Amino acid sequence: MASQDLALSPAAETSLPLTARLHALVVTVDHKQLGLMYIGTALLFLVVSGGMAAVIRLQLAVPNNTLVSPQVFNRLFTMHGTAMVFLVGMPLIAGLMNYLVPLMIGARDMAFPRLNAFGYWMFLFGGLLLYFSYLAAPGLAGHGSAPDVGWFAYAPLTGRAFSRGHSTDYWILSLLVSSGGSIVSAINVITTIASLRCKGMTLMRMPLFVWMMLVVSGMIILALPPLSAAQIMLLLDRFLGARFFDTQAGGSAVLWQHFFWIFGHPEVYILMIPGFACASEIIPVFSRKPIFGYPAMVAATVMIGSISMGVWAHHMFAVGMTAMGNTFFAISTLLIAVPTGIKLFNWLATMYGGQIRFELPMLFCLGFLFQFLLAGLTGVMLGVAPFDWQLTDSYFVVAHFHYVLVGSFLFTIFAAIYYWYPKASGRMLNTKLGLWHFWLFALGFHLTFDPQHLAGILGMPRRIYTYDAGRGWEIYNLISSLGVIFQAGGILCLVINLLWSLRHGEPAGDDPWDAWTLEWSTTSPPPAYNFETLPEVRSRRPLWDLKHPEDPDWKYE
């Protein structure tokens, strides 16, 4: 820990003037620095668009509420959805990949460090462009402000006839820019994994985290271009008068839906598989056992990745496809439950027979396991096309995907933050604050999203800015809105903890969790060059081999 990593060491940081530190951030090409910048920016966007969700819940807390106008409400849910997927989920993944993949495979940096920085700045400016719409769109055309077409932006609502002004253009352009960033960072990750593994790190010895990020990166480069293509078409429609989605000229509104969901469904797994990746690292360490069924986990990940490319139209069971089409997509959707189940059972078997330590990362993973089980089961319900005819576009769907994205994805991200923060900062996060975070957030999560299943079953549609009393939705909406307070309290604990522990946390040491992957073999935080000498591995758990020379893994693999 010498002077090489100025930006990472708190002591060194304070000794430099602010401008120098900012300059260092702007010009950095270090994968760890960029990874932390991704995660930090994503957490900022998380707080902003979480705040938007809080306003949404406040508006819906009671029937016929007039807190916000319908126009403002529609912008809120559009911005909330778009930002959470593209400005929170995607950069969190990119940040984790960037920080951890080179460390886990024993490399000194990513394959293309400058491309890596380019990806970050694309994402950042894409995100800023999206929020800039609040200021710029009315000034330019006198219509609207932020986009209000929903994150799925169904045609022809996005056409010039129905979306005047430039709000939709902001939606398109900002996502084109940030998708570009995601694509280059995915290419970078694939290349890094393919070309920079340390000696002995064969594909089947890579940590599962790396495997899953490899699959996710493959999905990103195949699934994001369809969205970009559809958005380019929409831009042509809006600026050059092309007719792609102009239903008056024979264009098809359903085609947009197909294109959007060809991206949109793999996107769900692009977000969720990194969650699996974190869980697959954390659960074994805190159960003190290797991951159960490593080859099966790899196979299941690859299967999820490939099947997820062929299930998109399950978002479209209500658009009037033929019985054949509906049946096909119901089958593929239900099939994806099989590899997902394999994963869940493997995590279960990893814990079985172990000695489970209830540290904070593990607590979040346990929350994830239960919530993901439920999310998967409501997913099966939605996959059964006839049931979906009732449930789709109702609050049941809202509850389902928040179980996936908050109850599962975000919980694993929190687990990852508690697990790897000591590595990145050299200090432990405070346990007491962490426990407050966990219990407040878990309580708030269930208060908010459990009742939404019931509201959906009682016929409450999505994306409505208000509702009349008398349908039985009032109590569920009220409880749901109350949950926000607890969630916000949890997030507050996390933010305080992250900032406070940076200076005052207990020193972590190189390997605070007694873990087994390569990132724990170097210092905390790691030097700019990661490893003094590049490591060489013989098994999936190189540090286990080192700590247990009498019983190394490579004898069994």
Next chain:
Amino acid sequence: MKLGLLGQKSLLWALRTAFFPWAITSSAARADAGAPNGITNIFKPLSTPAEAIYEVSVLVLTICAGIFLIVGGLLAYTIIRFRRRPDDDGREPPQVYGSNQLELAWTVIPILIVFVLILVTARTIADVQNAARPAGALDVTVVGHQWWWEIRYPELGIVTANELHVPVSDPTKRRPTFLKLESADVAHSFWVPQLAGKTDAIPNRDNQMWIEPKQPGTYLGNCAEYCGTQHARMLLRVIVHPPGDFEKWVAAQQDPPVDDPQVQAGRNVFFSTPCVNCHAINGTKAEGTFGPDLTHLMSRATLGSGAAPNTPEKLRVWLRDPQLLKEGCLMPNMQLADTELDHIVAYLLTLK
């Protein structure tokens, strides 16, 4: 399915009390014609397609609940049983790397479950989507607009809005209603939970769905596809008439509009303002199609597709400025003077 896979009604009932207690408490509320019961619960179906969906839903729920109990129980057991204890000797537990038999087991068993689900899904899809059309079926075209529903009865020559009137269907003489769904602008979705699942109304595309209500009453629904500013206030009601009643309603709708000389002043206001560009009144020169048909305006229960009850007071507010009741709606403020408002309200009130 017809409950063949599930068998006992009692099992159904037990599940419902266990998982959906609220469904039992509201089951006393019966649907009465005219007054909506406020029920939009998908687990209280009163129409053939909704019932078919309900049956498969209960089966899926049962299977999922079973899986949740088993897997969740295993999880809880594992976490408690294998927690680290203070008296652990500090040695690592036995390192187990995997088991092919187990992997096989938890691959094959889910595949079998999925297979069952696929069978019932395929069958219900076919039952609902490929249903045969009985001779007495009624045809209705529903056109979604931002943000109201245009309802057309091509065979009966009736055009109305926001309220779908259909006859009740009884097993001996089935009278289902087949809906053709269209859209005049953006995508909408027709959803009346007690009657059927939703089907989208998409421009430049003809979609089909059908309902077969078993009980007279008023059923509520919503537009279920986000369609712009007032998506929330694009409500629907379906009025199911008892046998014989439907024909009376048809006859009343087919009547020409009342021409009451006492409201001549209101007529003059109506026909001298741009109202006629968007609204139609049968047998007059008002032939607009952008807004709802007003021939029998006062036979409808709500204004602005459920934005307000259709009372003379609310009608007056609506005409003064529709944006007060439904912000963002496409009907502009016509800037009518108070006396003009009085006249035009008086005229519209005669359109029963």
Next chain:
Amino acid sequence: MTNAAAATLPPESAEWTLPSRRKIAVACLICTEAALFTIFVVAYLFYIGKSVTGPSPAAELEIPVRSTICLLSSSLTIVLAERAFRREHTGGFRLWWLITILLAVEFLRSTACEWQRLLTTHQLTISTNLFGTTFYSLIGLHASHVIVGLILLVLVLILSLRGHVEQAHAEHLEMLSWYWHFVDAVWVVVFTVVYLIGR
């Protein structure tokens, strides 16, 4: 620490070779571009015959035999250029490289002429009907890729003439030729869809 680990390990085969990062990255880039083109091709196929007004492809399009031959043979000439380069035959390399550039220019010229004919004599613009919309966007997307390739080809030629292209850059050139082959392969698909199926 890691040294200690290595010390306790049994010796394993000393060979440890991994694929070139350039090749992997360009292969990924080609995959992602292919996904982008797929969507445009699907849109073209989906909208064949769905225009509500004329003009129609059957009446307006002529099969671009000449430009197709040019573009496809440019794939051959770039391979020849590469081979000459690897044999350190600089003159041959520059000649074949120049021919590749000229073939690409000719392809773009034919496309420009075709567009001009459609725009002026047939009044077909991107907003005329679905045919115009899908035609100009698909052909335009492909042509924009040809332009990007052309710029890179010209850049390499200039650098080579100034003596900046050395044997160390062999793989760079190979990557450029991969991209060029991809652009050609896409043309085969576009040609089939637009001029054979769509007509």
